[in-house]
Amino acid sequence: EIVMTQSPATLSVSPGESATLSCRASESVSSNLAWYQQKPGQVPRLLIYGASSRATGVPARFSGSGSGTEFTLTISSLQSEDFAVYYCHQFGDWPQTFGQGTKVEIK
Amino acid sequence: QVQLVESGGGVVQPGRSLRLSCVASGFTFSRYGVHWVRQAPGKGLEWVAAIPYDAIGKYYGDSVKGRFIISRDNPKNTLYLQMNNLRAEDTAVYYCAKSGAYSASSFVDSWGQGTLVTVSS
Numbered sequence: 001e002i003v004m005t006q007s008p009a010t011l012s013v014s015p016g017e018s019a020t021l022s023c024r025a026s027e028s029v030s031s032n033l034a035w036y037q038q039k040p041g042q043v044p045r046l047l048i049y050g051a052s053s054r055a056t057g058v059p060a061r062f063s064g065s066g067s068g069t070e071f072t073l074t075i076s077s078l079q080s081e082d083f084a085v086y087y088c089h090q091f092g093d094w095p096q097t098f099g100q101g102t103k104v105e106i107k
Numbered sequence: 108q109v110q111l112v113e114s115g116g117g118v119v120q121p122g123r124s125l126r127l128s129c130v131a132s133g134f135t136f137s138r139y140g141v142h143w144v145r146q147a148p149g150k151g152l153e154w155v156a157a158i159p160y161d162a163i164g165k166y167y168g169d170s171v172k173g174r175f176i177i178s179r180d181n182p183k184n185t186l187y188l189q190m191n192n193l194r195a196e197d198t199a200v201y202y203c204a205k206s207g208a209y210s211a212s213s214f215v216d217s218w219g220q221g222t223l224v225t226v227s228s
Contacts (some may be wrong), residue, residue, distance in 0.1 A: 001169055034214035036152075043218040044152065049207060055216065087152050091212055095168045096142075096154040 002027050002090055006099035012107040013078050021102045023071040023088035032092030035064055035073045038101075039084045047086075048073065078104070109133040109217040111203045116222030119193055129186040129203030129219055137181040140206030142215055143188050145199035145224075155201070156188065157211035166211060170196075193226045200224075 003026040013019045023033070035048040046055040048064035051071060061076045075082055083106055088099040115127040127143070143155040156167045156177040165177050176189040186203055200221040207216040 032212070036215075038152075043202065043220060044215075045218075046207075046214060046216050049214040049216075085151075089152075089154070089214065091214055094166045096157065096166075097168075098144075098152040098154055101151040 004099035006102045010103045014107045019075045021073040025069045028068045029090040029092030034089045036087045111219030113219045113222035116224045118225045124191045127188040131184045136184040140211035141186045142204040144202045147199040159211045160209040
């Protein structure tokens with residue numbers, strides 16, 4: 001199976017600053033990658049699909065980039081509601097797999 | 108709006124079976140792939156299984172292959188997960204999730220609230 005490795009495990013950021021989250025695939029998944037946000041006690045929410053397309057209703061401060069094996073989620077000017085855990089998900093091969101998550105916490 | 112309502116979770120002994128159900132509404136169920144994704148307490152997301160709109164082809168994660176069976180009943184707008192030979196490591200919240208496309212080879216764009224399965228003697 002394709003292993004998705006996210007880094008860092010935890011990112012400490014001050015409100016208003018930007019955050020860059022990385023996701024690396026052990027094999028190419030082309031652009032078949034999505035990002036999700038999960039807050040404590042809530043279900044995950046789709047942010048990005050196709051590596052760089054924002055889902056409906058997602059603020060423009062969230063952006064995704066990359067293809068093949070290297071992907072990035074950038075959150076510009078972090079708001080209080082953005083502190084959460086973020087997961088990448090590859091759907092380019094079976095079995096589909098998730099990264100282990102990056103927790104974005106308040107610095 | 109899309110609604111996915113899981114049921115069937117509970118406490119079960121190791122080696123026993125359990126069947127989860129997910130009733131969908133707010134979209135044309137028969138036109139979309141659907142997934143099961145689980146999350147152990149305090150842990151990350153783990154993709155479990157998926158089935159396309161027409162149920163031709165079923166896909167499983169390595170940790171459940173040969174023990175779990177995904178199926179769907181389109182006229183009833185219902186997704187199922189038959190879980191056999193359960194292990195302690197299967198303890199998790201199980202989410203029903205809608206694919207963003209007719210196939211199962213797609214991202215998840217909607218999630219249910221989840222049902223908790225606890226495997227313990």
